[in-house]
Every structure is written in structure tokens, then in C-alpha cells.
Amino acid sequence: MDKKCVLTISNNNQAVEVRENSELSKELDASNSPILFGCRTGICGTCLLIVEEGAENTNDVGEDELEFLEIVSDDPKARLGCLLKCSGPVKVKYIGK
Numbered sequence: 763m764d765k766k767c768v769l770t771i772s773n774n775n776q777a778v779e780v781r782e783n784s785e786l787s788k789e790l791d792a793s794n795s796p797i798l799f800g801c802r803t804g805i806c807g808t809c810l811l812i813v814e815e816g817a818e819n820t821n822d823v824g825e826d827e828l829e830f831l832e833i834v835s836d837d838p839k840a841r842l843g844c845l846l847k848c849s850g851p852v853k854v855k856y857i858g859k
């Protein structure tokens with residue numbers, strides 16, 4: 763059975779159980795969360811969010827993601843939701859673009 767972790771979305775204080783190290787875009791599809799997705803491949807920025815807590819429980823930022831984030835945000839805690847994977851409790855705030 764897949765291990766789960768809790769993703770808290772601070773915009774509406776929603777806590778969603780997601781499978782560890784799974785793609786959030788798939789995990790959140792049925793959750794009615796405020797986080798929107800577009801391309802789901804890291805090129806549109808629709809899923810832009812800020813990791814408020816639990817950054818140590820997220821996957822590393824890839825080279826392409828970092829390049830994109832540098833263009834769209836000056837917040838070092840910014841991530842693309844479609845490329846974010848959780849391995850423990852994480853709290854995010856959805857920004858979008």
C-alpha cells in the first residue's frame with residue numbers, strides 16, 4: 763500500500779492526503795483544491811505556489827524548474843505544483859500566474 767502524507771493548502775486551509783512522491787497534479791484532481799494546473803509539465807506557471815512549511819519534505823528543484831521559477835518569481839520558496847512531490851507534511855500557498 764502506498765504511503766501517504768498530508769499536503770496543507772493555506773489558501774483555504776485544506777488538508778489533502780497525497781501519496782508519497784506522487785505527482786500532485788494527479789493527486790489533487792479529485793480533491794477540489796484551489797490549486798489549478800495547466801500544462802502539467804512545468805512550462806505554463808498556472809500551478810505556481812509557495813512552500814510555506816515542510817520544504818525538507820519535497821523533492822529537489824530540477825534545472826528546468828529552477829530556470830522557469832527565476833523568470834516568474836523572486837520568492838526562493840516558489841515551486842511549480844506540477845513538479846512538486848511530497849515525502850512528508852508540506853504546507854503550500856497557491857499563487858498561480
Ligand code: FES
Nearest residue numbers: 800801802807844
Ligand atoms: S501546470 Fe503548467 S507549470 Fe505546472
